Amino acid sequence: MPHADTAGMLRLQALLDAMPPVRALGLRVDHLGAERIRLAAPLARNFNDKGCAFGGSLASILTLAAWGALEVALHRAGEDVDLYIADSRLEYLAPLYDELQAEAGLPDAETLATLRAKLAARGRGGLTMQAEARDASGRLVARLEGRYAAVRRD
């Protein structure tokens, strides 16, 4: 396990806990490092009529993993923005009977610099992000590609 950003995890957890539907999922920030974030939520709160993970809960945790990765990267860079999802593509590859987990990579330095230049020039900018959900054995069960829009708060 790489070095964890404990202060960043606590900050993001507080941000997520302030959203009632996210608290209802039982969602927690499982890991936050320099380059990746992982969220988790118990199956007991997130199963469907078939006893496996509810698609809407997978959509939520994947949407939030990619959102959180971008939010953290922009916060670390000193940006104060509102971050919206603009669109997403979700693939559900296999039923999941384990804890829900979703992982996303933070944008790299060059991608972040390009986005920050847009924010500086126009007060807003967009970025496409990915997130993946795997079962306990490591098999990919769902993935998201989504476009996010950042808008400076000022």
Added chain:
Amino acid sequence: MPHADTAGMLRLQALLDAMPPVRALGLRVDHLGAERIRLAAPLARNFNDKGCAFGGSLASILTLAAWGALEVALHRAGEDVDLYIADSRLEYLAPLYDELQAEAGLPDAETLATLRAKLAARGRGGLTMQAEARDASGRLVARLEGRYAAVRRD
């Protein structure tokens, strides 16, 4: 308002209430008729860090509206199936500060007949469905196109 299928609404509501993450959204079957279904959920349970509707909750209610439309149509036709979401495309067009509502049309007779022929031949079949979310003034705020897979239970 067209004729409502009250028994069908109660059956679907019970099915939805059996899923903990759906109950957490406060989701209710607002209307079910011969051709359309509408689901609703209070903003108070579904707002995000910006005070508008959480994208994950919109994903859930849209996914369930299209799922519910197909579930009801297959149930009315006497099919006993498990119904899974396979993939979806979500567009978030505007922030929503009202109650969440999502509407979907039931598949028409010909589409349903084609799907039932696949179920009869192979025990499974798929269908692409749409759902829309509008604000209180009727403006489109989000939409989903998703592929669903039906698998006969027996």
